[in-house]
Amino acid sequence: MFGLTEDQIRRYSRQIILPQVGGKGQGKLLTSKVLVVGAGGLGSPVAFYLAAAGVGTLGIVDFDAVDLSNLHRQILHRTGDVGRPKTKSAAKTLRALNPDVTLALHRERITSENALKILEPYDVVVEGSDNFPTKYLVNDACVLSEKPLVLGAVYQFEGQVGVFLPGGPCYRCIFPEPPPRGAVASCQEAGVLGVVPGVIGSIQATETLKLLLEVGETLAGRFLVFDALHMSFMELEMARDPDCPVCGVHPTVTELVDYGLDWPGNSCPSGSEPEGSAAGRTE
Numbered sequence: 001m002f003g004l005t006e007d008q009i010r011r012y013s014r015q016i017i018l019p020q021v022g023g024k025g026q027g028k029l030l031t032s033k034v035l036v037v038g039a040g041g042l043g044s045p046v047a048f049y050l051a052a053a054g055v056g057t058l059g060i061v062d063f064d065a066v067d068l069s070n071l072h073r074q075i076l077h078r079t080g081d082v083g084r085p086k087t088k089s090a091a092k093t094l095r096a097l098n099p100d101v102t103l104a105l106h107r108e109r110i111t112s113e114n115a116l117k118i119l120e121p122y123d124v125v126v127e128g129s130d131n132f133p134t135k136y137l138v139n140d141a142c143v144l145s146e147k148p149l150v151l152g153a154v155y156q157f158e159g160q161v162g163v164f165l166p167g168g169p170c171y172r173c174i175f176p177e178p179p180p181r182g183a184v185a186s187c188q189e190a191g192v193l194g195v196v197p198g199v200i201g202s203i204q205a206t207e208t209l210k211l212l213l214e215v216g217e218t219l220a221g222r223f224l225v226f227d228a229l230h231m232s233f234m235e236l237e238m239a240r241d242p243d244c245p246v247c248g249v250h251p252t253v254t255e256l257v258d259y260g261l262d263w264p265g266n267s268c269p270s271g272s273e274p275e276g277s278a279a280g281r282t283e
Contacts (some may be wrong), residue, residue, distance in 0.1 A: 002027040008100065012054050020215040026054060030100065032212045035059040035122040037110060037138055039086040041192070042128030042152045044076040045201030046208070050126075051094045051101045053209055058094065059104040059122055062086040073194035110134060112256035115141040124208050127151040128201065132178040133259040139164070139171035140256055143247050150207050152200045157193050157228040159200035162238070163207050163219040173241040174223060178259055196228050 002023035009016065012026050032055050036043045039062040050058060066074075066081045066089050074086075081089035087105040094101060106118055110129075115137055119125055125147050127138045135151065142149040146166040153160045164170045203224065210216045223236040246253040 033057040038128035041197030049205035061106040
């Protein structure tokens, strides 16, 4: 069936029987390549579900090591992994889950110098970093390289997800510039409920699979805001800003910029409106 082995047909059988997937769609997933930026709170559920679904190649970018404080939300890692590079810990977990998946590990910080090269082989980029500089850098790199971007962010009991497609609005159309240095507390300072990244990361994985399969209606043109305390979701419409500094009519960002690697930030506003909020951290 569409080049699938007998073991693959059994492994993905519950997915293959979906009319929107079938053997053809599963074959498409097995030849797809997705880059996950960050192996933390958001990257964990994203990588887990994409690997389980049979995405053929997963790239994982992360330069950090596992810390004990990560484990209440970063489900790729175990207590015995404390002190290990997150890329190695993630690889161990994902290989045990699904040996079909090829892993490309990038144990490095993504910067203006390497971002375009790292992104180049991939069909979709999933952003799950824990800081503003990376979110803006990855957004800009996706615009310049015309890559679909699935971006998530969490903070305390809240989360956000956006899908940004080539030619459509980008992250900067909503948040043109990073907030001033020190304006927003980090998750280390403000905290985060461990399951919230699981909810947001699962939505990111769902949107990524829909993009790869070309099925359903994605969040492109909409920005989803989740409030765990009230168990509510709110959609905000997105439109391309003609004055956007990177995707606008006369862009001022024509090459990648590093905003400073020590820029503190977090990912989600304390309120539900994007104006004045801080959509930038994942953990």
